[in-house]
Amino acid sequence: MEKESLVKIAQLSCGSEYSGIQKEIQTAAEMVNAEIIFPDITIDEIKVVGEEFGLQVASPDLKLMMARAKELVDGKVNADAVLIATCFRCAEAALVRNEIRRYIHENSKLPVISYSFTERTTSGTLLTRLEALTTTARRRSLLSREHQEGLTAGIDSGSTTTKAVIMKDDKVVGTGWVPTVKVMESATDALERAMEEAGITRDDIQALGVTGYGRFLIGDEFKADLIQEEITVNSKGAVYLADHQKGPATVIDIGGMDNKAISIQDGIPGIFTMGGICAGASGRFLEMTAKRLGVDITELGALAVKGMQEHVEMNSYCIVFGIQSLVNSLAKGSIPTDVAAAACYSVVEQVFEQQLQEVEVNEPLIMVGGSSLIEGVPMAMKNLLKIEVTVPPYSQYIGAVGAALLASGFIDK
């Protein structure tokens, strides 16, 4: 693959050095060929920014962040993207983080990502986020693609399952879905299944895009034309399959290991969050619930739709406590339909509390990923947010479809 152009990321942060993670930020930036820059600010600018910005805070470093945000919006800084980062558990910093992110988003075209870190934050955790950020900055033309052309393949090597699709002339013509065991073998298996369904061979594929946790490994092995993180790919896949390529939209993907909430404008991710602190808010909890109820995961949704979540007290903030609630409720005589509904609602509630506070929820809300097929999950989301929720066709293949769609931009290259 050709070397990507350098992207200048303006870092607006408080506490990253004293948390010992500045090196991690730099390392992650280098991995995506980005340069971290700190916009120059004078002391006088810091003194007045609280009044100008309308947010008076006590910490001088937070004032510095606001002053830098203002410089960026005023076009005084040569930057391609913005990283906003503050300490986890600092309320004052969370206020500033959210407000300057909104401010930059509304007043400039700079892509922004925000993150709250601890001393345990690693470059690996930051990599996917910075990859998405730099992609949005450097590949706007690629992201503007609205139709798939030629014959392309996409593979999504996820933490729990590996999905593959074959697309031809704007249509999905083959799919493959296998549990992820060994990354390479599972990817090969999924791709072969998709090719068999499409009636093609590897030689027929004009371009290949890969995404998901195993993307680097399978991308190298398959010599993929596009190796891309899930935020970008899922955004494109979601608006493509939901046939909503223009205007605002929100994409929610409750995955096996982490969740993504992405606020989109014209198919390009704007504000997004990736959660992954507790499995209680992930698809893994739903898998465990299905197992405990003695049903296949594909049957859990139908059960949940028939149940009343209000009848069961459940909070899956922690997967261990979530399973305890589940066991207790069954022991008290709760019926499986109510338990299934409560599990779906609990996962959705965690996504709402932990992630949807940080993105703008605009309609249509598009739910994707395997969990979107568990009918109780989109239903719970609809009930909680009081808005219509769309589950597009092939929603479980969203990453693979997005990868195949974007890969068609590499045909004839």
Place this chain on the structure above:
Amino acid sequence: MVKVFIYPSNSLILSDLVDRFGHEPLAVMQEIGKKIRTASLDSPPVNITPEDPKIGLKYAAVEVPSGVRGRMSLLGHLLEEAQAAILVREPDISFGCMGCARTNELINFLVRSKKIPRLEMNYPVTEDEAKSFVHKIREFLEGLTTAESGNGGE
């Protein structure tokens, strides 16, 4: 000569004053300076590692943001060594500024909790106040002879 903790801990002016009056200033520059010398002379303090916030757990619990604990890993032992302290309330940024208000609150509290001679003043905004400011610091420092116990707040 006594070791004098100053606040803001990176104030060159306070550090200089303490030094001029024959005492040893306990300032953050010397700590950062130490670390910079171990890596590169003109580097920012990137030599702080994720281990430092853990050292800071001695002064602030784990639910306190990592940035506060990281700062405390540098400042904490200065506080422990301090035999007297000078605190300036609401200093101007150009006078000496520490980025995190929560750390500032904690440090001020820990200094006040320690039974050592302490001079606590508002940051001067007029010329007269500035003269008085320097005069009081001089008086305080000249009055320090041994590590007394007691409270010298204004």
